[in-house]
Amino acid sequence: MTPAIQIRHLTKRFRTGFWLKASTALSDLNLEVARGATFGFLGPNGAGKTTTMKLLIGVLHPTSGEAFLFGRSVREIAIKRGIGYLPESPYFYDYLTGSEFLYFYGQLFGMGSRALKVKIEMLFELVKLKGAEQVQLRRYSKGMLQRIGLAQALINDPKLVILDEPMSGLDPMGRKDVRDIILRLKEEGKTVFFSTHVLSDAEMICDQVGIIVKGQLRNVGRLEEMLNPKLKSVEVSVRGLPEGRVHALDPLSKSITTKGEESLISLQDEEALPQLIQWTEREGGKIVSIVPRRETLEDIFIEEMRGEAT
Amino acid sequence: MKRSLLIVIVMIILFLGQAQLQKKLARFESPEQETLLYLPSGKYLKPLALGYDQMLADLLWMKTISYFGDHFMTDKEYPWLHHILNLIIDLDPLFDFPYFFGGIILSLEASQVDRANQILERGIEAYPEKWQFPFYIGFNYYYHQKDAEKAAPYIEKASSLPEAPAYLVPLVGGLYAKTNKNETALRFYREAHRNATDALVKEHIQKKINRILSGIDNYDTGNTDTTSD
Amino acid sequence: MNVVKAIAVNTFKEAIRNKILYSLIFFALVMMGVSLVLDQATVGQRNKIIKDMGLASINLFGVMIAIVVGIGLVSKEIEKRTIYTLLAKPVHRAQFLIGKYLGIVLTLGVETLLMTFFFFLLVWLYGGGIDLVLLKAIFLIFIEISVVAAVAILFSTFSTPFLSGMFTFSVYVIGHLTEDLNRIASSSENFALEKLTAFFYYLLPNLENFNIKGEVVYHLPLAPGKILLSASYGLLYIGFLLVSSAAFFQKRDFK
Ligand SMILES: Nc1ncnc2c1ncn2[C@@H]1O[C@H](COP(=O)(O)OP(=O)(O)O)[C@@H](O)[C@H]1O
Ligand SMILES: [Mg+2]
Numbered sequence: 001m002t003p004a005i006q007i008r009h010l011t012k013r014f015r016t017g018f019w020l021k022a023s024t025a026l027s028d029l030n031l032e033v034a035r036g037a038t039f040g041f042l043g044p045n046g047a048g049k050t051t052t053m054k055l056l057i058g059v060l061h062p063t064s065g066e067a068f069l070f071g072r073s074v075r076e077i078a079i080k081r082g083i084g085y086l087p088e089s090p091y092f093y094d095y096l097t098g099s100e101f102l103y104f105y106g107q108l109f110g111m112g113s114r115a116l117k118v119k120i121e122m123l124f125e126l127v128k129l130k131g132a133e134q135v136q137l138r139r140y141s142k143g144m145l146q147r148i149g150l151a152q153a154l155i156n157d158p159k160l161v162i163l164d165e166p167m168s169g170l171d172p173m174g175r176k177d178v179r180d181i182i183l184r185l186k187e188e189g190k191t192v193f194f195s196t197h198v199l200s201d202a203e204m205i206c207d208q209v210g211i212i213v214k215g216q217l218r219n220v221g222r223l224e225e226m227l228n229p230k231l232k233s234v235e236v237s238v239r240g241l242p243e244g245r246v247h248a249l250d251p252l253s254k255s256i257t258t259k260g261e262e263s264l265i266s267l268q269d270e271e272a273l274p275q276l277i278q279w280t281e282r283e284g285g286k287i288v289s290i291v292p293r294r295e296t297l298e299d300i301f302i303e304e305m306r307g308e309a310t
Numbered sequence: 311m312k313r314s315l316l317i318v319i320v321m322i323i324l325f326l327g328q329a330q331l332q333k334k335l336a337r338f339e340s341p342e343q344e345t346l347l348y349l350p351s352g353k354y355l356k357p358l359a360l361g362y363d364q365m366l367a368d369l370l371w372m373k374t375i376s377y378f379g380d381h382f383m384t385d386k387e388y389p390w391l392h393h394i395l396n397l398i399i400d401l402d403p404l405f406d407f408p409y410f411f412g413g414i415i416l417s418l419e420a421s422q423v424d425r426a427n428q429i430l431e432r433g434i435e436a437y438p439e440k441w442q443f444p445f446y447i448g449f450n451y452y453y454h455q456k457d458a459e460k461a462a463p464y465i466e467k468a469s470s471l472p473e474a475p476a477y478l479v480p481l482v483g484g485l486y487a488k489t490n491k492n493e494t495a496l497r498f499y500r501e502a503h504r505n506a507t508d509a510l511v512k513e514h515i516q517k518k519i520n521r522i523l524s525g526i527d528n529y530d531t532g533n534t535d536t537t538s539d
Numbered sequence: 540m541n542v543v544k545a546i547a548v549n550t551f552k553e554a555i556r557n558k559i560l561y562s563l564i565f566f567a568l569v570m571m572g573v574s575l576v577l578d579q580a581t582v583g584q585r586n587k588i589i590k591d592m593g594l595a596s597i598n599l600f601g602v603m604i605a606i607v608v609g610i611g612l613v614s615k616e617i618e619k620r621t622i623y624t625l626l627a628k629p630v631h632r633a634q635f636l637i638g639k640y641l642g643i644v645l646t647l648g649v650e651t652l653l654m655t656f657f658f659f660l661l662v663w664l665y666g667g668g669i670d671l672v673l674l675k676a677i678f679l680i681f682i683e684i685s686v687v688a689a690v691a692i693l694f695s696t697f698s699t700p701f702l703s704g705m706f707t708f709s710v711y712v713i714g715h716l717t718e719d720l721n722r723i724a725s726s727s728e729n730f731a732l733e734k735l736t737a738f739f740y741y742l743l744p745n746l747e748n749f750n751i752k753g754e755v756v757y758h759l760p761l762a763p764g765k766i767l768l769s770a771s772y773g774l775l776y777i778g779f780l781l782v783s784s785a786a787f788f789q790k791r792d793f794k
Contacts, residue, residue, distance in 0.1 A: 014794075057627045059793040077629050085627035091619050093549070095556035107545035108628040152624060357719035360712060361750040365595035368588045372576060404757050407584060 002071035004160050004191035005033040005056065010065035012051050025051045026215045029065070033193055033208070035159075038186045040202035041195040042301065043212035049195035050088050052212070053164050056193075057085050069160060081109065084153030088164040090145055094138035098129060098148055101137060102155055109156045123151040126184075128177055142169045150181060161185055163194035167201050179205055199297045209297070211304050218304045227295050234267045237288040238280055245283055252276065262288065352400025359401060367402035370394055374408070375510075378415065392416060392425040399432050406440075407508065409433030413446040414502065414511055418518060423454040441471035442505055445478070449498050475501065496522055542630055543638040550612055550642025559608060559646060566600045566654050570661055577665075586667045587756060593658040594676055594752045597651065601684035604650055606707050608643050609691025614700040622793055633785040636692065640781060643688050651681050675766055676755040682773035683749035687711055689780035690744070696787040713739065714746035744776050 012026040026048045033039045041049050054060040056067055058074050067074045069083065092101055099120050106116040124130050127147040132140070140148065146169060153161055166182070167175045182205050185192050196202055202209055203223070210220040219226065233254060238246070239262045246256060246263045252275065254266040267273065273290070280287055359366045374394050381388055395412040398405060409429060416426035427450055433443040448464030451457045469478035481497060496519065503515045521527040554560075573592040577585050616622045616639070625635065655677050663669060690710050694703035713720075717740045724736035748769045754761055 054623070054793075057623070059623055059626050061790070061792060077631055080627060080629040083627065085624060087620065087623045090624065091621060092624070093553065093621055095553055096549075104545060104549050105624070105628060108542055108625070108630055110541055149624075156628075357716050360715040361747060361752070362595045362598070364587075364591040364753050364756060368591050371588075402753065404753070404759075405584075405587070 001035060002068070003032045004035045004037070004070060005031065005039075005193060006068040006071070007031040007052070007056075008066050008068075010052070010055060010067055011063045012048075012055060012060065013063045024215055026055070029212075029215075029217055031210060031217060031220065033191060035070075035191055036186075036189050037208050038182065038192045038206050039194070040206035040209040041193065041212065042197070042199065042202055042209055042297070043195070044197055044305065046214075047197075047212045048215040049197075049212060050164055051215075053085070053087075053162050053193075053195065056162060057083075081156065082159040084156065084158035084161045086146075086149045086153040086161075086163045086166055089142075089169065090149035092137050092145065092148065092152070095136060097134050097136050098124070098140070099133040101148065102152060105152050106155050111156075119155060123154060126154070126181065127151045143171065143174045146170055146174070147177075150178065154185075158190065160191045160193065163192065165196055166194055167196060167198065175201065199301055203297045211301060213304055219300065223297070226300060227297070232295050232299075233293045234270055234273060235289075235291045235293060236265045236267065236273070236276060237290075238263050238265060238285050239288055241280070241283055241285040249276070249279070352397045355397060356400055363401045364405075367398045367405055370398045370401070371405070371408065374398065374411070378419075378510075382419070386419070388416070388420040388422070391420055392422060392429065395429055396432075399429070399436075403432070403436045406433070406437060409436070409443060410446075410506065410508065411511060413443065413450070414506070415514065417450045417454050418514060421454075423450050426450055439471060441468040441474035441478075444468040444471070445474075446502070449502070453495055453498065492522060542634050543641065546625075546630075546635060546638025547641035547645060550639050551645045553612060554608060554642070554646040559604065560650060560653070562600065562604055563650065563653055563657075566596060567657055569596050569600075570657065574661060574665070585665055586662075589662055589665050589667065590670070590673065590756045591752070593661065594673065594680070594756070597654045597658060597677060598680045598683070598752070600654065601647065601651055601680055602687050602711060605643075605647055605684040605688040606691050606704060606711070608646055609688035610695050610700050610703045610707065612643055613639055613692055613695040614703065617695075617793060618700070620793070626793070632788045636696070636785050636788055637781065640689065640692055643692075644685050647684055647688060648681065651677065651684070672755045672758060675761070676752050679749040679751055679766065679769055679773075682770050683746055686744050686746070686749075686773050686776055686780070689777045689784070693780050693784045693787070696784045696791065710743055711746065714744045715750075717743055717745055718747050744773075748772055 007029050010026060010029040011024070013022045013024050015022050029048075029052065041052070043049050051060065055062050056069065056074055058080075069079050072079045093104075096104065102120045102123060103113075103116055106119065111119070120133075124133055127150050129144060129147050129151070132144060132148075137145070137148065146166065150163070150166065153163065163182075167178050170178060179201065182192055182194065186205075206223055208220075208222055209226065211218045241263065246258060246265070249256060249265060252267070252272050254268055256266070257264045265276065267276065270292070277287060355366070356363060374391070377394065378388065378391065392412065395408045395416075398408045409432065412429035413426050413433065416422045416429065420426075427447050430443045430447045430450075433440065434447075437443065444464040445468035448461040448468065450461075451464065452461035465478060465481055468474055469481075499515055499519045499522070503512060503519065506512045506515060518527070570593060573596075574589065577588060613636075616625070622635070626632065655674070659669060659673075662673075687707065687710075691703060691707045694706045698706065717736070720736045721740040724733045727733065751761060751765070751769075753759070
């Protein structure tokens with residue numbers, strides 16, 4: 001089976017400024033996203049995420065290289081029947097009401113008006129915009145626009161959904177709603193390709209990630225494989241120790257920070273933990289909390305960025 | 311509430327202020343200032359009209375009326391009248407009023423008989439079938455320039471055109487006979503009066519007729535106010 | 540075809556909801572101003588003047604609206620980035636342009652119709668009766684403004700709204716001058732100038748072809764087939780403009 005997305009040697013240079021100086025936004029990108037995957041496309045601002053997505057949609061033309069969706073070139077209009085796209089900070093026809101807008105976009109797929117009505121009602125429910133159907137988009141808040149944008153991306157029941165920063169500009173409730181929708185799409189077997197610079201969002205829902213920095217893909221793979229399952233450290237919070245006594249632990253720990261009554265002791269691994277607990281009891285202290293720390297996406301990300309700097 | 315009242319008051323003050331200044335500024339412009347002076351010749355104006363030739367002609371025509379009115383009430387000098395009329399004709403040759411107006415007013419009021427005739431010649435070019443234009447030319451030659459020889463062929467031509475009144479023929483005879491000029495003049499003017507559809511032109515012709523009737527202008531003795539150009 | 544229709548209808552909706560038709564109020568005001576002036580200067584033929592002024596106003600307003608709407612409705616789509624999601628749907632860029640254009644022409648048609656109605660009402664009030672010959676001139680005015688709208692779209696496909704407006708207005712002005720320029724240049728001795736004006740004469744639309752305002756006001760006979768020929772010329776030229784626009788548009792990146 002062909003992958004949902006295949007990107008081969010994709011390069012995009014922009015000519016900007018008065019002298020049309022070329023700047024490279026994307027260089028020699030190779031990427032495959034399997035069908036049914038939820039792929040998080042990660043990278044700092046200006047890394048080339050939006051550019052990649054626009055190339056997939058066909059609003060930008062590549063300088064060189066090629067991209068395929070379900071095995072067909074992105075230059076073919078017909079492939080768009082199976083695709084949904086939500087741009088970054090979307091803006092829509094502000095003179096239309098929410099339902100008129102979805103109706104218009106449904107017409108572009110040749111959908112009949114009865115089927116559309118049902119679909120539109122369902123979508124308003126899904127993105128939690130019930131009651132805003134007859135409101136002009138100019139009166140929608142940023143969060144509402146993001147939701148209606150999600151709805152328009154799903155109007156044609158796409159096999160592949162491309163979402164550019166779908167959670168940006170949303171409050172915590174909104175972020176959760178978007179996460180739920182993505183998880184639901186995943187359950188339905190759809191491929192989701194979404195970008196974000198907020199790592200926790202990706203960590204919670206993706207099964208695959210790609211990290212892009214300055215137009216170059218740095219790391220790509222399954223999330224579990226990428227994250228080191230080993231513990232990075234254990235952080236123990238202790239209080240009630242006599243002043244200065246805590247430094248007896250120096251040989252045992254990675255670092256110690258003291259703040260008033262409380263000390264935070266960071267251990268290399270779990271092995272020293274029983275010893276620490278015993279010692280604390282002996283000294284008349286009290287364990288407040290024990291938090292094991294595993295490697296996060298953030299750590300990988302920072303590492304990639306650090307590699308960039310050197 | 312108080313604030314909006316204040317804003318309204320300030321607005322009124324500013325408005326009245328600007329109106330007052332405008333009044334002052336209007337006084338700076340001397341009434342004799344000729345805006346018509348800046349009009350280019352029709353050759354250049356016509357392409358620049360961008361297809362709005364007729365509308366431009368209409369606007370100039372209204373300007374002409376007010377120009378004439380202004381000077382008629384003041385100095386009775388009309389140095390630019392023929393220029394603007396020619397412009398209107400350039401822009402809209404089928405607009406017939408400027409021919410009538412120019413042909414009569416330029417000779418009668420502005421004493422510019424040659425220019426009046428030049429405009430009437432253009433009228434003949436645009437409307438070869440209209441008897442009034444050669445008729446007015448002949449009339450201008452005879453009564454303003456005392457030139458029966460030049461006048462006669464035009465009157466003859468007018469009498470030969472469709473819709474020409476029957477008594478133009480004896481008028482031609484009168485021209486050659488050179489007698490009873492007042493009588494002939496009255497006939498001319500009455501004919502012109504009958505044909506004028508424009509109130510202003512009509513009024514001017516009527517005044518002229520009254521002058522002849524009351525003996526102020528006497529063509530038999532040559533004592534008239536528009537004998538030379 | 541359904542796609543083109545949906546885009547055209549949406550474009551028309553945009554024009555209506557953004558109150559483009561309110562511009563008609565200015566047309567009405569101008570026409571009323573004209574009739575007031577007429578009342579003051581009654582010398583001359585009122586009937587002729589009101590017809591001249593009415594046709595000229597319909598023409599002038601039509602052109603202005605064509606430029607504003609033609610540029611506004613296309614470049615807004617790019618500037619506000621609504622085009623991103625639209626082109627992510629199964630829509631050819633050419634379909635988008637044609638749909639936009641048809642929506643704009645529909646808007647211009649409604650606008651022209653309303654202006655015509657008001658104009659006929661005024662002529663009738665001034666005792667001019669109902670002079671259906673005037674419709675011939677209005678028909679060609681409509682073709683002219685449709686050409687101007689297509690010019691506006693062409694520039695919008697690769698230029699900024701402001702520059703597009705300037706370019707389109709220039710084409711409108713030169714489009715009325717080319718005939719005269721060509722005539723003047725061909726009688727001059729300058730070979731290069733002659734070729735240059737001839738080039739513009741054939742490249743730019745000759746908008747004088749659509750001007751029969753004088754003829755209809757004076758009820759002059761038109762050359763047989765003149766209207767049909769002019770309209771066909773207009774349609775061909777519009778086709779030429781739209782195809783060129785589509786070619787530019789196809790190449791374009793939307794940033
Ligand atoms: N239209 C454009 N013209 C010039 N440079 C651009 C354009 N769009 C993006 N870029 C540049 O390309 C790079 C990638 O941008 P983008 O894809 O928007 O990043 P991201 O979405 O990852 O934040 C940036 O350096 C940006 O400045
Ligand atoms: Mg981005």
